[in-house]
Amino acid sequence: MDNDQGLGGRRRWQLAALLSAPMLWLGVAYLGALAVLLVSAFWTVNGFTGEVVREFSLQNFRTIATEEVYRNVTLRSVGVAVAVTVICVVLALPMAFYMAKVASPRTRGWLVIAILTPLWASYLVKAYAWRVLLANDGPLDSVIGTPGYGLVAVVIVLTYLWLPYMILPIYAGLERLPDSLLEASADLGARGGRTFRGVVLPILIPSIFAGSIFTFSLSLGDYITVQIVGGKSQLIGNLVYANVGAANNLPFAAAIACVPVIIMVVYLTAVRRSGALEEL
Structure with a gap:
């Protein structure tokens, strides 16, 4: 022993x-x-020489808090991330339920492969493919119409890109759901909607939160899709990119980048209490 x-x-x-x-x-x-990001966010740039002044200052955060344009961009970014997450949940629930509880084991395997396959394709290829689809006089415009480029297009493309990250956690949660619970609910006279609200949904809440961590955070920090199909719209990622590139203001870019980090820390703290992190 x-x-x-x-x-x-x-x-x-x-x-x-x-x-x-x-x-x-x-x-x-x-x-x-x-x-390093946090430390550099408290630096500033000399407006005359363009050199970084490595002295502690709250000027960058004061500008972000007082300038209306930055508040609007932050709210817009959070709104897009929430919209993408909600749509992903609505689409993922029936798809994951079919995969886990209705499809045969062989079909289930092929469906999982079909969900995972788009993740191997290039991000830019998928984004530019949607740019073609959403263009005026494009393939969709001639059939059902197109919203054109803007926030609606951004939500559509981001939903397509991150949907697999919502389906897989919900699918894993449904696989652990015993069929006996569904049968017992049916034997007690509960209909499908009542069974879903009273039995399935409470068990899936941690899985939904786990998937939302991916969809929400990835949408919150995305800037490439916005540049491709967003038209004149700007999100937080675009401001960071603009200040790193054209403006050459790294400290201010770091300060803006702290905004989604803070939002995600608050969100993860709330999600942690639900037990969703155990689903990752």
């Missing part, structure tokens, strides 16, 4: 040593980058 415990202890120590290097790299590369 002592030998088995000693062997188990050595294996755990070896596993910990093996994982220490990746965890160290994660701490240095990811958390270190966030620390």
Whole structure:
């Protein structure tokens, strides 16, 4: 018994040593980058020379808080992220339920492959394909009409891009749902809607929150889709890109980039209480 415990202890120590290097790299590369971002957000740029002034200042955050344009862009970005998340939930629920509870095991496997396959395609290829579809006098315009380029187009494209990240967590949650619960609900006389609200939905809430972490955060920080199909609309990512490039104001870009980080920290703190992080 002592030998088995000693062997188990050595294996755990070896596993910990093996994982220490990746965890160290994660701490240095990811958390270190966030620390540099936060520190540089308190710097400023000399308006005459264009050089970065490495002195503590709240000027960047004061500008973001007081200028109406930045508040509008922030609210617009959060609104787009919420809209994409809600639409993804509405679309993912019936698709995931069919995959997990209706389709045969063989069909289920092919459906999972069909959901995962678009993730292997290039982001830019998919975004530009939607640009062609949404263009005036394009394929969709001649059939059902098109909203053109703007926020509606951004929501449509982002929903298409991030939908698999919502389907998979819900599908995993439904697979763990015992069929006996559905049968018991039916035996007690509950209809489909009542069964969904009283049995299925409470169990799926953590899975929905888990999927929303991906759809919400990816939509909140996206800027490429907005540039391709957004028309004149701007989101937070576009402001960061503009200040890094044309304006050459890295400290202000870092300050703007802190806004979605803060939003996501608040959101993750709320989601953590639901147990959704255990679904990831």
